[in-house]
Amino acid sequence: MKKETITVALTGNPNSGKTTIFNNLTGTRQHVGNWPGVTVEKKMGTVLHNDHRLQVVDLPGTYSLTAYSIEEIVARSFLVDSKPDVVVDIVDASNLERNLYLATQLIEMGVKLILALNMADVAQSRGHQIDAESLGTLLGVPVVFTIGTKNQGMKELLDKVLEVVEDRDTVSRHIHISYGHEMEKEIKKIQDVIWKDPSVGERFSTRWLAVKLLENDAAVQERVRSFGEIGEEILAQAEASRERLVEFYKDDAEMVLTDQRYGFIGGALKEVLKVSTKSKLDLSRQVDLFLTNRILGFPVFIFFIWAMFQLTFTVGAYPMEWIDAGVTWLGAVVTALLPAGLLQDLLVNGIIAGVGSVIIFLPNILILFFCIAVFEDTGYLARAAFIMDRVMHVIGLHGKSFIPLLMGFGCNAPAIMATRTLESERDRLLSILINPLISCSARLPVYILLAGTFFGASAGNVIFSIYGLGIALAIAMGKLFSVTLFRGDIAPFVMELPPYRAPTLKSLLIHMWDRSQIFLRKMSGVILVGSILVWVLSSFPRSPDLLRGQAVETGATSATQERVLTAAESQRSASASMVDENLKSSVANIEMARLENSFLGRLGHFIQPIFAPLGFDWRTSVAVLTGFVAKEIVVSTLGVLYAAGADVNEESEALRRSLRASGMTALGAYTLMAFVLIYIPCLATVAVIRRETNSWKWTGFSIGYSLVLAWMVSFLIYQGGKIAGLG
Amino acid sequence: MIPLSEFKEGERGVIRQLNGSGTFRKRLQEMGFIRGSEVFVEKYAPLRDPIELVIKGYHVSLRMDEASQIMMEKLEQEQK
Ligand SMILES: Nc1nc2c(ncn2[C@@H]2O[C@H](COP(=O)(O)OP(=O)(O)OP(=O)(O)O)[C@@H](O)[C@H]2O)c(=O)[nH]1
Ligand SMILES: [Mg+2]
Numbered sequence: 001m002k003k004e005t006i007t008v009a010l011t012g013n014p015n016s017g018k019t020t021i022f023n024n025l026t027g028t029r030q031h032v033g034n035w036p037g038v039t040v041e042k043k044m045g046t047v048l049h050n051d052h053r054l055q056v057v058d059l060p061g062t063y064s065l066t067a068y069s070i071e072e073i074v075a076r077s078f079l080v081d082s083k084p085d086v087v088v089d090i091v092d093a094s095n096l097e098r099n100l101y102l103a104t105q106l107i108e109m110g111v112k113l114i115l116a117l118n119m120a121d122v123a124q125s126r127g128h129q130i131d132a133e134s135l136g137t138l139l140g141v142p143v144v145f146t147i148g149t150k151n152q153g154m155k156e157l158l159d160k161v162l163e164v165v166e167d168r169d170t171v172s173r174h175i176h177i178s179y180g181h182e183m184e185k186e187i188k189k190i191q192d193v194i195w196k197d198p199s200v201g202e203r204f205s206t207r208w209l210a211v212k213l214l215e216n217d218a219a220v221q222e223r224v225r226s227f228g229e230i231g232e233e234i235l236a237q238a239e240a241s242r243e244r245l246v247e248f249y250k251d252d253a254e255m256v257l258t259d260q261r262y263g264f265i266g267g268a269l270k271e272v273l274k275v276s277t278k279s280k281l282d283l284s285r286q287v288d289l290f291l292t293n294r295i296l297g298f299p300v301f302i303f304f305i306w307a308m309f310q311l312t313f314t315v316g317a318y319p320m321e322w323i324d325a326g327v328t329w330l331g332a333v334v335t336a337l338l339p340a341g342l343l344q345d346l347l348v349n350g351i352i353a354g355v356g357s358v359i360i361f362l363p364n365i366l367i368l369f370f371c372i373a374v375f376e377d378t379g380y381l382a383r384a385a386f387i388m389d390r391v392m393h394v395i396g397l398h399g400k401s402f403i404p405l406l407m408g409f410g411c412n413a414p415a416i417m418a419t420r421t422l423e424s425e426r427d428r429l430l431s432i433l434i435n436p437l438i439s440c441s442a443r444l445p446v447y448i449l450l451a452g453t454f455f456g457a458s459a460g461n462v463i464f465s466i467y468g469l470g471i472a473l474a475i476a477m478g479k480l481f482s483v484t485l486f487r488g489d490i491a492p493f494v495m496e497l498p499p500y501r502a503p504t505l506k507s508l509l510i511h512m513w514d515r516s517q518i519f520l521r522k523m524s525g526v527i528l529v530g531s532i533l534v535w536v537l538s539s540f541p542r543s544p545d546l547l548r549g550q551a552v553e554t555g556a557t558s559a560t561q562e563r564v565l566t567a568a569e570s571q572r573s574a575s576a577s578m579v580d581e582n583l584k585s586s587v588a589n590i591e592m593a594r595l596e597n598s599f600l601g602r603l604g605h606f607i608q609p610i611f612a613p614l615g616f617d618w619r620t621s622v623a624v625l626t627g628f629v630a631k632e633i634v635v636s637t638l639g640v641l642y643a644a645g646a647d648v649n650e651e652s653e654a655l656r657r658s659l660r661a662s663g664m665t666a667l668g669a670y671t672l673m674a675f676v677l678i679y680i681p682c683l684a685t686v687a688v689i690r691r692e693t694n695s696w697k698w699t700g701f702s703i704g705y706s707l708v709l710a711w712m713v714s715f716l717i718y719q720g721g722k723i724a725g726l727g
Numbered sequence: 728m729i730p731l732s733e734f735k736e737g738e739r740g741v742i743r744q745l746n747g748s749g750t751f752r753k754r755l756q757e758m759g760f761i762r763g764s765e766v767f768v769e770k771y772a773p774l775r776d777p778i779e780l781v782i783k784g785y786h787v788s789l790r791m792d793e794a795s796q797i798m799m800e801k802l803e804q805e806q807k
Binding site (some may be wrong): 066094254259295297324383387389391399496498 | 774785788
C-alpha cells in the first residue's frame, strides 16, 4: 500500500454536480468546514481505491477562475497554492460550451486534469451525442462520463485519477490554446522575461503567468511583484504588451482572450458534439412558464413560503414540545439527584435552562433548512430570486436575499445562516446586518404581554405595527448601509437559471444536516458560556437571607422549596386560608429582592440612567439586559421583578395586574416593545453573526448599531409621544 | 444595433457589442456573452425586471440596466 495520500480537487461550474459526486465518492467519510477567512464551505473527504488513499476536496462552483468572487478566489488559490495532484473538472454535459470555458483555464494553468462529463443522462435525453474520445484528444485531457445522481461512472473516474497521477494514461498532453498571431507574440515576450529567472518557471506555468498578466489579473500581479527585481521587469513588459494589444485589437486583451477561448471551444464542439434535433417538449420550461408567470408567479411564490412556515412552525411545534418536556425532565432529574446548592442551581437554572432554550429551536431549524434545500436543489430558489429581484433591488440587495430575510420572522439564527446562498460578500453582509430587525418569533411573547396588558382590544394592531416598524427599519437600514458602507462594487446580477430537477432525498438530507450541524456545534459552545455568565450575574452575590435559609434547610431537595420554607417561616402569623396566596407572593418578593441585590440587579440600577429618557425603570432595564440571552426571557424577568413569580407567561393575569399597577403607561409599554424589537439580537444570533461574518468587527458593529438605533427610535417614540400628550 | 433591453419576449438576436465596466463585461463574456452569440429572450419577470435569456443553450437572467449595455442585432422571427 502506498504511503502518501493523493489529493484530488473537484472543480466545475455551479450546479454541475460536484457535491453529488463528492458525496458518492466519499460517503460519510467527509468533513465540512470553512475555507480560511471566508464563509465558503470547505468539504473534504477520503476514498480508498485500489490500495490508494485519495483525499477529495469539493471546491466551490465557479464559471471561471478570474478571482472576482470569493468562490473564485478560494478555488483558484487552492489550485495554485495547494497544488492538488489531480484536478477533476465536473462538466455539465448538457451544457458543454459554457462549461468548457473553465476547462480551458484549467488547461492553461497546467494542472493534471480529468474531465468528468456529468449529467450524461440529461445530455442524452436532449439528443446531445458527445464523442468523448475526440474531445479528450483535442483538449489533451482524459474524459469520463458520469451520472452523479445514479452513482454511475465513479469507479471509472477513480481509475482514471490513478492513471493520471501515475502518468499511465495516453491522452494527457499539454496543449496550447492558440490566441492568434499578435497575442502569441506578446505572450512570448513576457515569457522571455520570466525565463530569465528559472526559479519562477519551476513554480508556475510561464504561459499561464503571461496570459494572466495580459488579463490584468490583480492577484497574479501581486504575486509577480513579490518576485523582486525580476518581478518588476515582468510587470513592465506585461504593461507594454497590454498597451500594444489595445492598439492592435481596439479592445482590452482580456476581452480578446475570452473571445478566443470561446472560439477554441466552438471549434472543438463542431467536431465532437452532434445534436439530433428531436424537439422534445422541454418539461422544465413548461413548469417555469407557470412558476414565474406574470400573474401567477407571486401568488405561487407566496404560497410556497407560506407552506414552508406552516411546516416549520406547525409541524415543528410537536418535536419542540418533546424537547421542552425533555429539558424540563432533565432539570428535574438533576434537581433530584444533586444536593441543593450552587452546583445544582448552576446546572439546572444556568446550563440546562440556557442551552435548552436554544436546542428547542432545533426542529424548526431542521425543517427550515430542509425546505431551503428543496428550493435550492430543485432550482426554484433561483426563480424566487428572479421574481423578487426588482423588489430587493430597492434596498440594494440581490433577489436571493429575500428568503433569508423572510426566514427571520421565524428565527434570525438560521435565517442568517441561510445567507450562505448569496454569492457576493456584500449582499451577504448587508443581509446579515438587517436581518435582526425582522421580528423573530421569540419576541412575540413580549409583545403579547405588553400589548395585551396596555392596549386591550387593539393589541393585534399594535403588534402588527411593531412588525411593520421592524420591516420599515430593515428597509431604511438596508438602503442606508448600501449607500454608505457598501458603496460601489455591486456584483452583476448575471444569474444562471438551472433547469428544474427532482432532488434526491439523500442530497437533501446531507444538505440539511450540514447546516444544522454547524448550528448545533458552534451554538452550543457560545450559548453555554452565555448562559453561565447570566446565571453568575443573577445569582451573585448570594443574598444573606437565602444563605441562612440554606444552612438551616440543607436537607431540602430544591432551592425553590427552600425559599418556600424560608418564606413560610416569616409568614407564620398569617391566617391559614391566606397561607397559600401569601406564600407565593412572598416567595416572589424574596426572589425579587434577591435579584435586585445581584450583580444583574445592580447593573440594572447602574445603567438605568441611560434608559431614563425612554421611561424605563431599573426593573425594565434588567429585563432588557437578560433579554440578550433570548428575547422571550424578558417576560420571565419581568415576572420576577414585578413580583409575580418566575413561572409567568405572556398570558399571565397576575403579571398584567402588577405591570399596570407599577405605573408603566401604554406609551412606555410601546416604547419597550420597540426597544425589544430593535436592540441586540439574542446570543444565538450574535454567535451566528460572528460565525457567518467571520469577523468580530462586523459582529461588534451589528450589536452596536442595533443598540444605538433601538435607543434612538425608542427615544423618539417616548418623548414624541409625551409631547403629543400620549404619556 | 439596439440594446437587448428593448427586445420583446420571444425575440432573438445576435450580440454585436458589450458596453459597461471592465468587470461587468468580463463576467458577461465568461458566461458566454461574446460577440456573435445568439440570444433568445425567454421572458420578463412579473415586475418586468430582470429578464430571462437563453444563450448557448442555458438560461440566465440579467437586470434591465445590465441588458441595456448589450447591443444587439435583431434576427428575423422564425416562421411558425
Ligand atoms: N440528472 C442528473 N442530475 C444530476 C446529476 N448530477 C447531479 N445532479 C443534480 O444536479 C443538482 C446539482 O448538483 P450539486 O451536486 O449540488 O452541484 P454542485 O456542482 O455541487 O453545485 P454548487 O455547489 O452549487 O456549485 C442536484 O439537484 C443533483 O441532484 C446527473 O448526473 N444527472
Ligand atoms: Mg456543491
